[in-house]
Amino acid sequence: MPRVNTVGRLYAVVLLAFFAGIPMACAELPALVAVPSPHPLLVSRSEITFDQWQACVSDRACKGGQDDHNWGRGARPVINVSWADARAYAKWLSAKTGHACRLPTEAEWERAAAGGAATAYWWGDGHGSGMANCRDCNGEPIYGSRPAGSFPPNPYGLLDMNGNVWEWTDDCWTAGACGQRVIKGGSWYYYSANATVRARARNDAGQGSYNIGIRVVCEP
Structure with a gap:
């Protein structure tokens, strides 16, 4: 299903429900985007929604029972999920679709977020305006997350790789310190410096946050 994003590049959206033989009207499965990688890789187009x-x-x-902090649910990213919760979702998605799904490594996440660019953000080195949901990205701060698709996709067709909510990765913060896992992407609460492709932070694996959500990768 080819589409053209806001910077005029073609990308392919893969509907997992179609390949799994699940009627779309009955399924709430993430759309995936093929990302150039040393090995075939599909990345969820948006952060996993409520x-x-x-x-x-x-x-x-x-x-269940994740608090949405009165921002709304629906197409907004699910929050207050731990690293183990995120892995449970990927495991379920694997069983549901027959694809091997998991959390991305930090390197995979950065490759997807960069969109083929070598700049701080996929659109350049300045945080710009109207490109992402972070504290200083849009003039006036936006309080809380925004629904998927509120900001332009990157050249690979991925949404909200910068800002909105942090995203769990599979990587340990440091070797031998796997009680804390790397999170990427920044969030609505943090400044743009935290939303660059290379910026990284950590969170206790057993603890969710109103700033942290999920993005998955799957093997074709």
């Missing part, structure tokens, strides 16, 4: 998370909850494979 609606997509609820499908896993309904199958009793994920925990």
Whole structure:
């Protein structure tokens, strides 16, 4: 399903539900985008949304009851999920679709976020305006997350790789310190310096946050 993003580049959106034989009207599965990589890799086009998370909850494979802080649910990224919760979602998605899905490594995440560019953000070295949801990205701060698609996609067709909410990766913060995992991308609460491709932070693996969500990768 080829589409053209806001910078005029073609990208392909893969609907997992189609390949799994699941009627789209009955499924809330993430669309995936093929990202250039040393090995074939599909990346969820957006952060996993509350609606997509609820499908896993309904199958009793994920925990429910995540607080949305009155920002809304639906197409907004699910938050207050731990690293283990994120892995549980990827495991469920694998079983549901027959694809091997997991959390991205830090290197995979950076490759996807860069969109083929070598700059701080996929659009350049300045944080610009209207490109992402972070504290100093849009003149006036935006309080809380925004629904997927509120900002332009990167050249690979991926949404909100910069800002909105941090995203869990599979990497340990340091070797031998796997109780803390690397998070990437920054969030609405943090300044743009935290939303660059290379910026990194950490969070206790067993603890969720209103600033942290999920993006998955799957092997074709």
